[in-house]
Amino acid sequence: MTGxxxxxxxDSTVGKSCLIRRFTEGRFAQVSDPTVGVDFFSRLVEIEPGKRIKLQIWDTAGQERFR
Structure with missing residues (x-):
């Protein structure tokens, strides 16, 4: 299996966590606590019959700094 x-x-508080939770768990959270650091989610996706891939999704806190 490929991953x-x-x-x-x-940006902070734009709904990254809600969208990821909807994609991975199939539901929206009524109340969502702010992400601290990074959260991890995963989902198996069938891209064609009999071929699945594993997606590991990292949800960041929205406070990244790049130099």
Whole structure:
């Protein structure tokens, strides 16, 4: 099985965690605590019959700094 890592970045409080939770768990959270550091989610996706990939999704806190 092939795996991929995705890192979701963006400003704080824009809904990154809600979108990722909807994609991985199939539901929206009514109340969501702010992400501290990084959260990890994963999901198996069938890209064609009999071929699946594992997505590991990293949810960041929205406070990244790049130099």
């Amino acid at each position: 991929f890592r995705l890192i979701v970045i963006g």
